[in-house]
Amino acid sequence: MLELQNVETFYGNIQALKSISLEIAQGEIVTLIGANGAGKSTTLMSISGIVPPRSGVILFEGQPIQGMPPNAIVSMGISQVPEGRRIFPYLTVLENLDMGAFLRDDKPEIKTDLDYIFELFPILAERRHQAGGTLSGGEQQMLAISRALMARPRLLLLDEPSLGLAPLVVKRIFEIVKKINSENNTTVFLVEQNANLALKTAHRGYVMENGRIIMADAADKLMVNEDVRKAYLGI
Amino acid sequence: MDYFLELFLGGLTRGSIYALIALGYTMVYGIIELINFAHGEIYMIGAFTGLIVISVLTMLGWNSIAIIVLAALIAMLYSAAYGFTIEKIAYKPLRGSQRLSALISAIGMSLFLQNYVLLAQTSNFLPYPNLVPTWDFLQPYEHIVRSTEMVIYIATALVMVLLTYLIKFTRMGKAMRAVAQDRDMSMLVGVDVNRVISFTFIIGSSIAALGGVLVASHIGQVNFYVGFIVGIKAFVAAVLGGIGSMPGAVLGSLVLGWTESFFTGYISSDYEDVFAFLFLVLILIFRPAGLLGRSDTDKV
Numbered sequence: 001m002l003e004l005q006n007v008e009t010f011y012g013n014i015q016a017l018k019s020i021s022l023e024i025a026q027g028e029i030v031t032l033i034g035a036n037g038a039g040k041s042t043t044l045m046s047i048s049g050i051v052p053p054r055s056g057v058i059l060f061e062g063q064p065i066q067g068m069p070p071n072a073i074v075s076m077g078i079s080q081v082p083e084g085r086r087i088f089p090y091l092t093v094l095e096n097l098d099m100g101a102f103l104r105d106d107k108p109e110i111k112t113d114l115d116y117i118f119e120l121f122p123i124l125a126e127r128r129h130q131a132g133g134t135l136s137g138g139e140q141q142m143l144a145i146s147r148a149l150m151a152r153p154r155l156l157l158l159d160e161p162s163l164g165l166a167p168l169v170v171k172r173i174f175e176i177v178k179k180i181n182s183e184n185n186t187t188v189f190l191v192e193q194n195a196n197l198a199l200k201t202a203h204r205g206y207v208m209e210n211g212r213i214i215m216a217d218a219a220d221k222l223m224v225n226e227d228v229r230k231a232y233l234g235i
Numbered sequence: 236m237d238y239f240l241e242l243f244l245g246g247l248t249r250g251s252i253y254a255l256i257a258l259g260y261t262m263v264y265g266i267i268e269l270i271n272f273a274h275g276e277i278y279m280i281g282a283f284t285g286l287i288v289i290s291v292l293t294m295l296g297w298n299s300i301a302i303i304v305l306a307a308l309i310a311m312l313y314s315a316a317y318g319f320t321i322e323k324i325a326y327k328p329l330r331g332s333q334r335l336s337a338l339i340s341a342i343g344m345s346l347f348l349q350n351y352v353l354l355a356q357t358s359n360f361l362p363y364p365n366l367v368p369t370w371d372f373l374q375p376y377e378h379i380v381r382s383t384e385m386v387i388y389i390a391t392a393l394v395m396v397l398l399t400y401l402i403k404f405t406r407m408g409k410a411m412r413a414v415a416q417d418r419d420m421s422m423l424v425g426v427d428v429n430r431v432i433s434f435t436f437i438i439g440s441s442i443a444a445l446g447g448v449l450v451a452s453h454i455g456q457v458n459f460y461v462g463f464i465v466g467i468k469a470f471v472a473a474v475l476g477g478i479g480s481m482p483g484a485v486l487g488s489l490v491l492g493w494t495e496s497f498f499t500g501y502i503s504s505d506y507e508d509v510f511a512f513l514f515l516v517l518i519l520i521f522r523p524a525g526l527l528g529r530s531d532t533d534k535v
Contacts (some may be wrong), residue, residue, distance in 0.1 A: 048423055050423065069427070070423060070425070071422065071427045074425035082419075082423060088413050088421075089416060091409070091412060095409060098409065099413050100424055102424050102426055103424075147424065151424065
């Protein structure tokens with residue numbers, strides 16, 4: 001579904017991604033783990049077109065998307081929940097969700113999706129007229145995921161959904177991610193620092209270090225890999 | 236009491252004029268954090284375009300109400316094209332570079348447009364015909380409020396209502412608010428930011444042009460420099476109200492208009508600008524973000 005071939009991305013003169021290649025198949029949950037500053041978020045931003053790669057190829061369903069403007073990439077079916085949630089603070093919960101459906105004009109279907117989301121996260125229905133910035137961290141994360149779902153993505157990019165949240169909330173968020181994947185057949189690309197949780201959720205994983213991918217394997221294999229355990233699972 | 240009312244309405248006129256320009260400053264700042272110093276020139280170009288249309292149509296013997304309406308509409312369209320083009324050639328290439336570069340580009344654009352109109356139209360004040368008919372029911376109050384002023388109030392109120400509707404309820408309005416709050420995130424939900432920015436310049440410029448035509452009709456003359464002075468005052472009003480906030484721009488404009496009007500009326504007309512700017516300094520000391528502005532810390 002998604003394929004990165006030798007992608008290199010720079011911030012000015014600093015190279016953040018060094019020849020990244022990876023592959024995600026339809027229906028999978030794939031995780032990308034690694035330390036702070038390894039280039040995980042940059043990988044997602046390159047896919048979304050916010051920080052376009054300088055070289056390399058990004059194929060989405062066989063079509064090259066590198067160099068396309070972000071709105072075109074969203075309309076192809078790739079939505080991102082960025083690090084730090086990035087809720088529009090002065091828009092209401094409902095308006096935030098509306099923004100998620102910005103490129104759609106099928107009103108009745110949007111309504112159906114909205115009902116589905118309110119069923120998934122009843123708290124958002126309760127707060128629908130509240131400004132996004134007044135929600136708690138966990139609620140904002142739910143809103144951020146819901147906003148991305150409102151675009152009906154075929155590929156969902158999630159950047160550190162567990163960051164700064166209470167363990168119970170994190171558990172709930174990951175259950176939902178699994179549910180979205182199995183019920184809607186939405187492919188998920190999950191970037192996480194919490195490697196333990198990420199590998200438990202995902203089917204396959206990639207390990208990133210200093211802008212390079214250094215390992216790729218099935219999630220359960222990575223879980224028992226000696227190097228991964230030492231470096232990322234703290235065991 | 237009559238004198239007070241006269242000053243009050245005079246202040247309202249000034250405030251409305253400032254508001255029509257300040258809205259453009261504040262909208263552009265809200266979206267791309269740039270003070271568009273060429274905005275006053277857009278207002279001036281609007282006034283000149285109106286004058287040309289008025290002259291041609293008067294020669295053709297049109298009805299005066301039709302002339303003023305058409306002049307305003309054409310001026311708005313023409314200035315919108317200017318605003319759109321200025322953004323494309325002077326600001327867009329500098330997006331992503333330091334903020335100061337775009338600011339200097341804006342000042343350059345302002346000087347360029349002033350001098351271009353100076354060369355094209357001479358430096359003389361040109362008489363501006365007032366085509367707004369005198370209304371009979373306003374006749375007894377002619378010394379307090381003229382019909383052109385009435386038209387300015389109505390136009391400003393109408394603009395504010397339409398703009399509020401646009402920002403609050405339309406798809407483009409929502410996109411504008413989203414871009415103002417988090418540009419990258421709005422790209423991630425599929426907003427074409429370039430279109431939103433262009434749209435903002437088009438709306439702000441046409442509002443300024445409407446102001447240009449109405450004010451020039453009211454004052455009765457125009458030259459290449461009028462946009463600069465009013466532009467600076469409107470900029471002060473936008474900062475006063477809290478740059479980036481649209482209700483703030485209107486409030487700041489009215490406050491500035493009344494301050495000027497009352498101080499000149501009751502104290503001395505020699506110090507009009509002194510009072511206006513003194514007021515600005517005081518507001519900025521006690522409320523640096525402006526009357527309705529949000530401080531940058533809670534912008535994230």
